[in-house]
Amino acid sequence: MSGRPGAGPAVVIRDAAPADLAIIRTIYSHHVLHGLASFEEVPPDAAEIERRYRDILARGLPYVVVESGGRVAGFAYAGPYRTRPAYHYTVEDSVYIAPDDVGRGLGQAALSEIIRRAGDRGFRQIDRDHRRFRQPAFHPPA
DSSP: OEEOOSSSSOEEEEEOOGGGHHHHHHHHHHHHHHOSSSOOSSOOOHHHHHHHHHHHHHTTOOEEEEEETTEEEEEEEEEEOOSSGGGTTEEEEEEEEOGGGTTSSHHHHHHHHHHHHHHHTTOOEEEOGGGGGGSOSSOOOO
16 A cells, blocks of 8 residues: 555555564564553563564464655554454454654554455454553553
8 A cells, every 4th residue: 555644755555574573673662661552561572573473474464564755654463363263353453653653644544454454364353442542541650
């Protein structure tokens, strides 16, 4: 997918490649340390990021990067939702955008592409309940 979500440089969404894993790790590490969506406390090392990437691909699930102005500005993938057979056609999305690129529509563009690609591969439902954590009802101590 190519286009121009929001204002700014041209946007391209393409399959993630092994060469993208270093920047994927950088973006994800920021969200682990400063965000609420990952539920991790320590950023995974490069080997773990690669293991997760290969696991998603081995399952036949989509994993994309969002390029803006010729550089990777985010990534997204669909992962398994649950292991029980009833959830075989259900996936969970993960979308992470570099902090300087948040608010430009890149995350929505990546999510739309993941939904399209997952549907093309026979998946019928994406669990998105985790979105409720974006606006916490409490304010953690500073």
